[in-house]
Amino acid sequence: MESLSTRHLTGIKNLTLQDVELILSTALQFKEIINRPIKKVPSLRDVTVANLFFENSTRTKLSFEIAEKRLSADIINFSSSGSSVSKGETLVDTANNILAMKVDMIVMRHPHPGAAIFLANQLKKYPKSAHAQIINAGDGTHEHPTQALLDAFSIQQSCGSITGKKVAIIGDIMHSRVALSNIYCLQKMGAEVCVCGPPTLIPKHISSLGVAVSHNLIETLLWCDVANMLRIQFERQQLKYFPSLREYALHFGLTKKKLDTLNKPITIMHPGPINRGVEITSDVADSGHSIILEQVENGVAVRMAVLYLLAGKHQS
């Protein structure tokens, strides 16, 4: 069996192109499986997966849980509210404790950038925990690798190929782990990437990653084949970065009217949850060019592929 070059999925940055291609081709097989009447396969039977969510995330957690169930894994859910973490336990102690209960893999969402890499490195020091795989389900503003992989998979399914495609990531680039992981993934696969948004939401160093920067939505749309609209995260008080939601929507919201001026089709993506009328209007989100719900479906297939391939590392 082909195998990943890494024991953990902490980010896209340290994956090889072969890793990404292996995950996407494996996801293709799982997508076929989850569209059968009988969606369950025994691939992770007798593997125990702990979902450690130190931050709320309904959709990512549900997607991982469903992926784990389809693979017949045993599942342990752990969320931070009311947990030992609030009692001052360290992240490494929490992980070591869970692994001591004979858990094989940890899927972790954490508010701090670098938490997944830190944990993967620390666990090497503990012989009884060194066997475990860590999957990063989002670490602060750093990476969200399975989102980038499902986005790449969705572009492949929608556009046939990623090589040479022009992909625009539009909105709050500064606070987005989705943007960073997408940039790493799309560039590895040969796409051109442009980030677009108000200057206050684009980090100054971003061009050093080899992406174009734009502050003009129409120009960006004229250039791109795919537009990935990021969400404005009210709950993280981002309103201070632009004058008002109305003005944000006016300049950077994607509307049917703006799309109609382009005289060309664009594939529309969004990692969800959508703010209808802010970064995207309903007539765009629900249009035939939107692959937003396909992204959700593909998320389960891609996460099944990641879990399956890393579990293989465990047995080897």
Next chain:
Amino acid sequence: MESLSTRHLTGIKNLTLQDVELILSTALQFKEIINRPIKKVPSLRDVTVANLFFENSTRTKLSFEIAEKRLSADIINFSSSGSSVSKGETLVDTANNILAMKVDMIVMRHPHPGAAIFLANQLKKYPKSAHAQIINAGDGTHEHPTQALLDAFSIQQSCGSITGKKVAIIGDIMHSRVALSNIYCLQKMGAEVCVCGPPTLIPKHISSLGVAVSHNLIETLLWCDVANMLRIQFERQQLKYFPSLREYALHFGLTKKKLDTLNKPITIMHPGPINRGVEITSDVADSGHSIILEQVENGVAVRMAVLYLLAGKHQS
């Protein structure tokens, strides 16, 4: 196989008498099964059910979960606190996202009246979601159909038949989805229904539903065969509708002393959780005429029947 006239269970109002009878006769078979040592049947194997609870409900959620487990369904739990909903996502987007992950049925508790019907109607517009079944597990002050069905089933089991029986629903009729669903269900099945409570807790239009209205508990008890005592919901600040809990208990609380004056047996019901000493005293709740715990047991059987019959709609 006999089949329901509807794809969704949004309320009792739009069920036919045949639907209700089919659910109750199916529940009878499931009640027999859950009293065996081996309580699990494979009927919903490879069916994924999402429990969407936008409002807390320990007992209804547990009852549905156990029903789903007994039927071997795959289960996904989703509750609103800390979810995408608090991030401003619409109900339809949340449902579409969950369904895109290949979920077959949605059991939904929602604080807003009409939420289940609204969702069922909206999903028709999305080809990829149109196949799903929606089960209303309580929508605000509107309907709570599985509670009415389990109440009807419990009366059948206790009294032999519902036709011609006199059923009193006593307490806070105004805010009760249990009352409305019970009225629809009992009338369909040929019972006479009376609602009884303080004038401030009985809606003015209620007699248009063909129910008698009483403000006198003893008169109501003298008339009825079955008394369904509703709970005073402190947590919804209903205290403003009557002078004090003591006065409510004095006039509308069911006590052994009041029952002893009747010289006839009455079947006592309560949807739970009980406020002992308020709407019902312990000597009544724990007496031989109380079928309160039978209602809880029957709840699992009735919910298994509903899940099973609607899943059949899916395959057809």
Next chain:
Amino acid sequence: MESLSTRHLTGIKNLTLQDVELILSTALQFKEIINRPIKKVPSLRDVTVANLFFENSTRTKLSFEIAEKRLSADIINFSSSGSSVSKGETLVDTANNILAMKVDMIVMRHPHPGAAIFLANQLKKYPKSAHAQIINAGDGTHEHPTQALLDAFSIQQSCGSITGKKVAIIGDIMHSRVALSNIYCLQKMGAEVCVCGPPTLIPKHISSLGVAVSHNLIETLLWCDVANMLRIQFERQQLKYFPSLREYALHFGLTKKKLDTLNKPITIMHPGPINRGVEITSDVADSGHSIILEQVENGVAVRMAVLYLLAGKHQS
């Protein structure tokens, strides 16, 4: 099959020595099983276990859940936040309701001392609930029997035997259910027990239990074979019992420096979660004499043994 003398595990106090030995010898078999590649056994197939947690407890709850999964039980989780309990339902009504849904065993964590015994006694009065088994997963400052059993099991595994061993329990004895259950268990098994801590954290009656009392850590360490370091529970505002955390750590914190003065090895235990730098320093917690993570692993095996043996009571 050998069998426990009790239908419930409400505490260590009322267990016989034979009960404790049966649980520990059964745990030994389960420890072997959970270290196999295939960790699941069908022992509790068709048994439904409800985890009722009226108080947060990540680690105990996870440990029970994993134990239940390894035994193939059906699992129902119930936690108090947002539940019927906050609607004023009594503990007995909550339990009766859950049992009416055909649940066989209840694992309960409750903030009030005596809650498990109270519930076990009350359920005898309800014929439909009298068959259930109650397992105390911690009741306030009273008992935490499975913790004491896993601690005893861990000492056995580490030291070969408990008889004649000298065990020190160090820290907050006053508020610790772990301390009380450990004292009962270790004494039954023939160990000598000493409690050590600041006078404000040691209850005055404690010597009536036949334990030695010390306020001097070094003297205690010189005496003992095993040191069980309890956690300072910040979240329960115990800071009022000593001048400062620094002073507590200075006098009662276990450090490598203190251990090095002893010229003998001591087995180090901690029920977790650890406050590194307070009751124990990292160089001790992570040293070869620490069996803290073994305790966690053994916890699953011991809980499997308890569940398995009590389920046997059900069938008999």
